[in-house]
Amino acid sequence: MTTATPHVHPAQEVPSDDPRVQLDEAVGVFEPIPPYPPRTERESEFYTLGDGEMYINMGPQHPSTHGVLRIVLKLDGENVVDLDPVLGYLHRGVEKLCENADYHHTIAYLDPLEYISSLFCEWPGVLAFEKLLDVEVPRRAEYIRVLSTELNRILSHSLFMGWMALDLGGLTPILWSFIERDEIAEMLAALTGQRLLFNYLRIGGVNGDLNHEFLSRLGDWMTRATTQIENNLGLLNENEIFVRRMRGLGILDKETAFRMAVTGPNLRASGVPLDFRRAHPYSVFPELEFDIPTRDECDCLARYLVRLDEIKQSLRIIDQCLHNMPDGPIMAKLPRLLRPRPGRAYAAVEGPRGQYAAYVVSDGTDQPFRMRIHDPSFVHLQSVGVLMPGHLIADAMAVMASLDPIMGGVDK
Amino acid sequence: MALKKNARSGHGTGSGDATAAGSDAPGNQPAALTVTQTAVAEPIVVANSLWRSTDPNAYQGSLEPDVTHLREVEASGIARHDDARWSGALDVIPTKADYVLDLIRANSLWPLLSGLACCAMEMMSSATSRNDMDRWGMFPFRASPRQADVLIVAGTLTTKMAGPLVRLWEQMPEPKWCVAMGDCTCSGGRYKRSYATIEGIDRVMPVDVYVPGCPPRPEGLIYGMMKLQQLVKDRRGHWPDRAVGPTVPEDV
């Protein structure tokens, strides 16, 4: 061949209908710079290099990305100038699968979204279905729901503490976190049958009643919990390196937080005492006494400390639930085949990461017409684009860890 | 390339099974494991006599699968499909050195950090204090594929992630093994009908051990890793010429 044909990347030519697309040449998965011309304004702004800048691709497999997240960093030396997160490496099509499933089956689909706080992923879906069906949940079931979800919150926050330290380089706290997490997971396994993806909440109640093994494990753990947690936290709170690194890092002030639609502990660490358990009460939270920890500093250390205070408040709530547990059924009487009235319902709960919500459109049949899942990690991950630029790479990872994203929820 | 299994052999454990006998014990012929002059470009297809599809055109009319990307990698010779023996002269005579090498490899399998989704939580849980995988040498979860031995795929494999994951697998140097952890990697799991997932990683890479569960308990993963250790000691893992593809009967 005398004339060299210019290499046209497969992404730039019209994709053929031949199903045998080679994996190696899938678009953009190996190259930081996409091989097609920029398609949006932001893409062209990002993929234009200034003087002395370079791209580093923190690919989907990376120890610090909390799952499969790909971030293309634009660096000037060690400073992050700009970043482009690429999602979708864990997109499993949950919303579409829910449209083809019964109302009961969707609960199992909602679990693995934020796999650490599974009960919080199930809860808004179940609440929305109960609104559509006008079901009243028995009080005992509500108390058991609150009890198990507050345990899940403690589990999630313990793991957050471990990962926060891991992203800063400390290897011990993650091991201690997993000890905590394993104890609570065994407890919840005694109650729900599963360590991780609980599939426990049902439309109209919960799946199984409290049993002896769960209560004995819970009582055992509660006697040690406060001192154990204080010891674990003392490992980090009194660590000068940890505190000095985190203080003043990643300032997310109140206006920016509202602009980025941030909720949950990230918002409360920016001075806004917004907690949906008090602001828009659901379940039996009006009867329970607890405080809403809020901090004004807006930095990573504040986000960390807010979550620690939430662990203590959760212990208080669990205590009250155990003392005030009413008797009664754990499940409302519902027909096996559920056909809600046609309509729409939205329900939101306050989870360890923020607002978990579900918007359900029903057309009167036994399958949801549209099941929209709103996930806090998805929304919070946008904030890294606002918070990370200007920091060093190591601090940038600390900022992302302090927002506590879970990629299962980000990618649905 | 199959092991000689006698009638008493079962699922890989137990007194009658090949794993109980060392690779140099009499009656067990490691030379049978030696890859002789096979055409690497053609995968060895085990004829399917257990079941048949109702549609004669399904599964490409019972033709062999054409997973071309792996085939080209094999054909180019960069993936030498031996299991890292020292030299050709030792191919015929199994030595104690081989046995020691296998033992060394089995007891210090370094996994690659490849936690994709929920199963990664249980993988981390099996690596931390309560269920300690460090007891079998698997403590360092390497971040770089160049330093890892075993790829524990934990979590759903989506179509977008398939490319990077296969690239990771190809970057790992020989000898390497692959553990499919969790239902999503074994067969697609609860995301079987989804438009964006790969139903089982054995569609894109050869798998040595399948650990079912959603998610499997840490003890389950540890059991799978111990099975993998037996495979390593017996050189049954990582068949480069094994046909890649689903092997589930029709009525499952």
Next chain:
Amino acid sequence: MDAALKRRLQTRFGAQLIAPIHQRHDETEIRIGPGDVPDVCRALHDEPAFGFTLLADLAGVDTGDVMQVVYHLWSETSPDWLRVVADGLSREDPRVPSITFLWKGAEWMEREAYDMFGITFEGNRDLRRIYMPPDYQSFPLRKDFFLPDDAARSPGAGVRHMEQSHAPTNARSATMIRKTRA
């Protein structure tokens, strides 16, 4: 059920509403046309009588006849969730103005609605696919996208499929996509 909110919304936005205000449980719902979205959202965000400063959710819905974009807002002035439904987008070329000028956090939510439905948000500076690979051709959550489907054109193709990627022989035809009055 906040009757005061309903009165305030009726007096302020009466001209832009295309359907009566619907209230049930703790939700209030208003329906507007897609062109009114920026004005209505800005009014809800800025005016102190409303004060809906928290964007809780942004979703696309394909009813089978039309497309909708549904916004959920929260305010301290009302115990209800406010649902703003931008109704009447065509299924062939759905377009709606973007609200990223008010809430930058809506950018990714709009990208997701584009990725799943094909809804173009005019004014979003970064409207590209977020979940599916960039060269993906279909919009998965549309009602004319059937499962299992389109797997052949994904980067994971080229491997032997357990199920054949064709519309099932007894599938409903394209004229019978699932519809609802939502």
